[in-house]
């Protein structure tokens with residue numbers, strides 16, 4: 001079981017995001033004043049500065065916007081920006097790909113899944129090719 005870095009809690013701005021991972025939900029925010037989507041989670045809209053943000057749940061599906069392959073002695077792995085269908089972009093990893101250098105490219109569809117962690121009750125959202 002992996003043991004990826006997580007924030008130290010309490011962390012008021014992002015805690016609803018992490019709580020949602022326990023329900024298998026990918027949460028993002030939308031500004032109630034200007035309707036901009038906000039990600040990563042924060043206290044104020046990064047477009048208009050309003051603190052009036054609503055939490056939403058993504059369907060967790062999107063496409064690879066860009067991808068990099070890290071060559072590692074324990075096996076190569078991919079990190080990617082994912083454009084979610086709702087219209088926000090997040091940085092994550094694409095798991096479960098043999099030879100990621102050969103088999104991953106921009107525009108491929110992916111779906112989120114939640115990876116349990118060894119030393120935390122929170123789960124990490126990762127992506128897998130659909």
Ligand SMILES: [Zn+2]
Pocket residue numbers: 031032033034035036045046047048049050
């Ligand atoms: Zn706004």
